[in-house]
């Protein structure tokens with residue numbers, strides 16, 4: 001095992017992609033499960049806090065330590081098996097998402113979760129239940145996790161297999177590899193119907209594996225994962241369409257969503273069926289213009305869509321062009337990807353907005369002020385307009401983009417100075433509260449981390465959050481694992 005104690009050597013482990021920083025005494029880099037179990041046992045005995053680190057692309061400070069030690073999963077980086085016949089992969093948590101995606105693609109398979117940033121670890125994706133643009137069709141990471149091996153806070157371990165351990169109502173019993181039974185009480189909360197990555201998954205008759213997915217390193221260290229794969233689509237359309245106003249772009253997106261859902265219900269495989277429905281407002285397009293100078297000068301919004309197709313690409317494209325024409329779209333100005341390289345360029349168009357935003361914040365030495373809110377579909381327009389009004393009144397510059405197919409909005413404020421940052425924080429709070437009030441969530445995919453704990457209380461109430469916290473306390477009696485994530489640091 002590698003142990004790094006020199007502060008110069010560990011700086012990499014002390015900033016995440018949201019520009020949240022941390023501090024710790026040492027970074028441990030175990031190379032196998034036995035080493036990991038031994039070190040965790042020792043740290044538990046000495047009640048030393050452990051923060052688990054993936055590749056630190058997280059946007060909530062979750063992998064940032066507040067003292068104690070970091071355990072990095074970077075050496076758990078093997079793809080153990082890709083089974084083409086039964087369509088699954090067995091991987092270690094430190095495998096890069098890009099590596100897994102590329103490896104399964106060469107075998108004609110697809111691992112669908114695609115959280116924009118491909119430089120993250122699969123373990124981090126599971127710990128945050130990551131999603132992204134493709135979640136519109138394929139669902140979040142949770143839907144692809146079949147089995148997990150997890151090292152618990154006392155150095156014991158557990159093997160979770162989907163379908164093998166279901167709660168009785170709201171009671172769950174876990175049996176560890178050493179034969180110990182652990183009884184857990186699941187709080188009876190109502191999770192929003194939207195995409196959601198806020199706190200523990202809690203549901204009547206839930207599967208035990210779902211408790212660990214999205215638990216942000218607070219319940220154990222994931223060491224091995226079995227993932228479901230699907231066949232690689234024969235072909236995919238990928239296009240960016242530009243609109244003369246935000247309103248028209250939004251209405252187009254909503255119509256395309258309705259068509260997609262209708263075709264699902266009617267099992268129509270020859271109709272519009274989006275994989276991805278992403279929205280960019282006018283400010284986002286302006287922000288991207290220097291990197292993408294061919295954005296039409298008069299465009300005030302854009303929608304990026306993708307759709308699976310077989311050899312009927314032209315027929316499918318025509319359906320989208322017809323719909324686009326209904327909204328007055330100019331086909332000449334649209335971007336239609338016809339080669340793999342073109343498709344990658346459109347993916348880059350989506351990636352660039354997130355990266356440039358994060359870079360802006362790092363350059364101005366402030367923490368990310370980007371929402372991760374989602375609302376029920378029928379509230380999207382009302383929510384969009386209310387949030388826009390709030391932020392425009394503040395005069396802080398902002399961009400609004402994201403996974404609007406899932407009514408999921410990354411409204412990012414770009415404060416120029418500390419004063420605007422303080423104002424922006426209040427606005428951020430108002431927007432999260434509004435999403436919660438409308439039956440949505442303050443975190444649809446990034447998780448709670450250390451930066452959003454107060455909103456979990458606003459969403460579920462203190463009593464329920466304390467019940468969630470009791471789950472952690474039961475599994476981690478010395479309260480050492482990723483302390484400060486999901487729940488504010490402090491006494492129960």
Ligand SMILES: Cc1cc2nc3c(=O)[nH]c(=O)nc-3n(C[C@H](O)[C@H](O)[C@H](O)COP(=O)(O)OP(=O)(O)OC[C@H]3O[C@@H](n4cnc5c(N)ncnc54)[C@H](O)[C@@H]3O)c2cc1C
Pocket residue numbers: 016017051052053054055056057058059062063073093114115116117119120121122123124125126127128129130131132133216217218220221222223351354355358445446482485
């Ligand atoms: C430009 C950009 C765009 C992004 N877009 C999206 C997006 O569209 N959708 C989305 O969902 N996310 C997005 N993200 C966020 C980020 O990529 C995800 O949160 C990612 O899943 C984190 O993986 P990681 O390996 O970097 O984990 P880290 O950031 O290192 O850690 C995240 C959390 O996982 C825990 N963890 C990591 N490994 C383990 C393990 N083995 N066992 C237990 N806990 C563990 C950590 O303790 C921490 O709580 C984006 C990030 C960037 C920088």
